Amino acid sequence: MTDISDPQEEEEIFAFKYGADWPEAISQMGSIMLGGRPVNQGLGPMQQHKILIAASPYRAPTPRRAGKGKPLPASDHEGEQETTQRKNTQKQIMRLILPKTSVENADTFLRRLDAHKNAPEALVAPMSSSEDETAFAKRCMAVKETAETPDHFILPKGPKENAQEFDERLAVAKKSPTIVFPRGAHETYNHFKARLQVAKTAKRAVMPKSKDEPEIGFTKRVDMQIACEYVVHPYDPAREDEHLYTRRLQACKEKTALNFEPGDKRAIVAAIGEEHVHKELPAAAPPAAAPTAAEVAAEAIAKEEAAREKEAAELAKADEAKKAEEAAKASDEDKVAQRIAEMKLKQEEERRLKEETERKASFQMEQVEIGSVGFMPLKKLLQERGVPKEQVFACANKFALIEVAKKWGPELKIEFIA
Numbered sequence: 001m002t003d004i005s006d007p008q009e010e011e012e013i014f015a016f017k018y019g020a021d022w023p024e025a026i027s028q029m030g031s032i033m034l035g036g037r038p039v040n041q042g043l044g045p046m047q048q049h050k051i052l053i054a055a056s057p058y059r060a061p062t063p064r065r066a067g068k069g070k071p072l073p074a075s076d077h078e079g080e081q082e083t084t085q086r087k088n089t090q091k092q093i094m095r096l097i098l099p100k101t102s103v104e105n106a107d108t109f110l111r112r113l114d115a116h117k118n119a120p121e122a123l124v125a126p127m128s129s130s131e132d133e134t135a136f137a138k139r140c141m142a143v144k145e146t147a148e149t150p151d152h153f154i155l156p157k158g159p160k161e162n163a164q165e166f167d168e169r170l171a172v173a174k175k176s177p178t179i180v181f182p183r184g185a186h187e188t189y190n191h192f193k194a195r196l197q198v199a200k201t202a203k204r205a206v207m208p209k210s211k212d213e214p215e216i217g218f219t220k221r222v223d224m225q226i227a228c229e230y231v232v233h234p235y236d237p238a239r240e241d242e243h244l245y246t247r248r249l250q251a252c253k254e255k256t257a258l259n260f261e262p263g264d265k266r267a268i269v270a271a272i273g274e275e276h277v278h279k280e281l282p283a284a285a286p287p288a289a290a291p292t293a294a295e296v297a298a299e300a301i302a303k304e305e306a307a308r309e310k311e312a313a314e315l316a317k318a319d320e321a322k323k324a325e326e327a328a329k330a331s332d333e334d335k336v337a338q339r340i341a342e343m344k345l346k347q348e349e350e351r352r353l354k355e356e357t358e359r360k361a362s363f364q365m366e367q368v369e370i371g372s373v374g375f376m377p378l379k380k381l382l383q384e385r386g387v388p389k390e391q392v393f394a395c396a397n398k399f400a401l402i403e404v405a406k407k408w409g410p411e412l413k414i415e416f417i418a
Contacts, residue, residue: 013259015261016043016044017210017236019186020184020211021182023179026039027039027041028125030051039051044230045207045231046178057069058093058094059094071086071087077100077104078099086113093116093117093120093121094121095116095151097112101126103126103129108133112124112126112127114144118143119152121147122149124140125156128157131156131157138170165192169196180196180205181205190364192208198222203226206231207231208234214245217249218235224249224252224253224256227256229257232249233262235262236263239262239263247275248268254272366381366415367415368381382404382405385408386411386412387408387412402416
């Protein structure tokens with residue numbers, strides 16, 4: 001699944017920020033496998049995966065061959081018989097098995113041992129607090145189905161994923177050559193689906209949408225991850241503004257073999273040039289043959305004619321401007337000023353209405369779970385979708401907000417899910 005010829009080789013050479021989307025399974029597995037040492041959460045997802053692979057090899061000793069690694073010690077939640085079962089299974093596989101955790105019962109622990117036994121080279125995370133037994137069983141089945149892929153790693157069900165979304169991610173994770181993140185804390189279902197679509201073919205992990213990431217930036221980043229050789233970091237307001245983020249995405253798009261840290265303006269300029277001279281480069285074309293003398297002469301004549309035409313156009317433009325100025329002076333200045341003011345007001349109103357229409361049209365259908373959505377996030381969402389401030393602030397709870405949203409109807413593009 002991943003090239004680990006040099007486990008310490010740095011895939012991503014700068015600090016990554018995962019925010020609320022940090023996979024706790026990596027902390028849990030890494031800390032236990034590394035003897036209690038804390039996991040460096042600033043490493044990129046590909047490097048995190050490499051470290052887990054490097055920390056987990058195991059080979060049982062035989063009379064003719066020395067062993068590699070040793071079974072992990074029992075946890076406080078593991079009985080003597082369960083420790084014996086785990087160590088017996090450990091002899092048959094090539095990756096360390098983590099001890100029983102506080103959220104696993106006897107049945108789920110045995111199910112995890114069975115997944116290890118059927119996929120001896122896989123990394124299998126214990127059951128997480130965000131998984132029920134059904135979700136965990138599905139993940140173990142997915143692990144067994146990918147037994148032919150060494151070092152495959154499927155993250156547990158995320159806290160924001162529902163059952164359907166988890167199933168959709170499992171279907172992609174079983175075929176993806178890299179880690180597939182659960183639905184992010186700041187992603188809508190449409191964001192999540194777009195990321196899964198790219199994850200089917202991307203060679204590197206596609207990180208979830210960050211908290212303040214612009215919509216257009218998220219779309220560009222996800223689409224370009226297929227071609228990029230490194231993980232493209234999401235928008236990071238602590239290190240860059242939206243303009244520099246756009247420039248970084250452009251650098252990643254043009255220099256797919258390079259990696260760019262958020263806020264590293266020097267590297268971006270070195271890659272795509274200063275902003276005022278940078279242009280979108282066309283596709284590479286074969287070098288043109290040297291022009292003939294006749295072609296050079298024809299080009300010179302064409303340039304001279306173009307210069308004359310330009311000069312004539314500028315003279316005509318200047319003459320028109322002079323006539324317009326004289327006509328303006330001859331007219332009543334008060335009426336002209338009034339007319340100009342009216343036109344500006346009309347243009348401003350048209351611009352405002354156009355922006356409002358485009359803003360409403362740009363909204364995607366948002367699915368909101370009634371049971372999990374908070375009052376303040378729902379209040380903010382309604383305001384963003386155009387509900388007047390006074391109507392929103394008149395609501396005392398989220399159910400009142402829901403009633404206001406329903407009165408507005410399909411225009412808000414909000415679907416409430418029980």
